[in-house]
Amino acid sequence: MIETVLFYILAAALIGFGLMVITRTNPIASAMAMVGAFAGLAGLYAMLNARFLSIIQILVYAGGIMVLVIFVIMLLNLEPEDLQRMRAKGFVVLLALIGVGAAIVSPMLFCVIPNKDWANGSVSPEFGSMASVGAKMFADHLFPFEILSLVLLTAVVGALVLAKRKL
Amino acid sequence: MDILFPITPTHYLALSAILFGIGTAGVLSRKNIFVSLMSLELMLNAVNLSFITFARIHGDLTGQVIVLFVVAVAAAEACVGLAIVIALFRLKENVNVDLFNELKD
Numbered sequence: 001m002i003e004t005v006l007f008y009i010l011a012a013a014l015i016g017f018g019l020m021v022i023t024r025t026n027p028i029a030s031a032m033a034m035v036g037a038f039a040g041l042a043g044l045y046a047m048l049n050a051r052f053l054s055i056i057q058i059l060v061y062a063g064g065i066m067v068l069v070i071f072v073i074m075l076l077n078l079e080p081e082d083l084q085r086m087r088a089k090g091f092v093v094l095l096a097l098i099g100v101g102a103a104i105v106s107p108m109l110f111c112v113i114p115n116k117d118w119a120n121g122s123v124s125p126e127f128g129s130m131a132s133v134g135a136k137m138f139a140d141h142l143f144p145f146e147i148l149s150l151v152l153l154t155a156v157v158g159a160l161v162l163a164k165r166k167l
Numbered sequence: 168m169d170i171l172f173p174i175t176p177t178h179y180l181a182l183s184a185i186l187f188g189i190g191t192a193g194v195l196s197r198k199n200i201f202v203s204l205m206s207l208e209l210m211l212n213a214v215n216l217s218f219i220t221f222a223r224i225h226g227d228l229t230g231q232v233i234v235l236f237v238v239a240v241a242a243a244e245a246c247v248g249l250a251i252v253i254a255l256f257r258l259k260e261n262v263n264v265d266l267f268n269e270l271k272d
Contacts, residue, residue: 015189018189021193022190022197027199037212041215041216053231057238060242069205085263086197093192096195099192100192104188112184127226127228133232136232140229148240151243155244159250162251163253
């Protein structure tokens with residue numbers, strides 16, 4: 001019972017914050033709504049026995065990526081008139097939501113809803129803990145993990161090259 | 168009513184689909200490049216949610232490991248994307264996507 005209530009609270013918050021992200025005129029308001037959406041997602045991850053990932057979601061997304069986004073938004077310091085020119089136009093957003101809902105979401109829902117008997121199954125209490133995720137990652141996915149360090153290095157150098165005025 | 172509860176993995180997948188749809192609509196309908204980037208993050212997160220749901224269904228941690236990788240790639244993407252925004256802002260003094268049409272003609 002408690003799971004049902006929690007799920008619907010988090011789902012409503014997630015959809016509400018998601019809609020706020022795409023409708024606010026001020027990008028800072030969008031970013032704040034995004035942080036709320038990440039918190040809701042972290043709660044859902046915790047309900048799905050992914051404890052470690054729910055912490056990572058808050059730390060990396062809310063604490064890292066969104067701070068970077070907010071830094072850049074404030075750094076560029078856009079004029080209010082420019083923001084007004086780029087504000088969400090109600091019927092365009094509505095049209096996009098309806099179009100995407102008809103073209104992408106409803107086919108997905110029609111595939112998903114009939115299988116509602118999927119067992120939740122039971123998993124060991126260790127499932128999703130930091131130790132078990134780490135053991136899985138370093139046992140079976142070591143090579144992708146190492147490649148990821150190269151990806152991050154490339155991204156850092158690339159971002160520097162792109163954003164620096166003079167090299 | 169019995170479609171609404173008890174909560175099954177299907178509900179999580181449906182929520183993930185809806186969230187992906189909201190993100191797509193944001194990318195398609197907004198002119199502000201920051202909002203487009205954030206909608207992109209929203210889509211990535213929707214996919215992460217279904218990865219974690221499938222990990223739970225199958226009792227297999229591979230889904231959660233992939234989510235960790237996706238988070239790292241999303242961080243790289245955000246960092247390069249924002250660097251591109253800064254470079255474009257220097258060029259145009261604006262972040263309206265309609266103004267970035269150098270390659271058109």
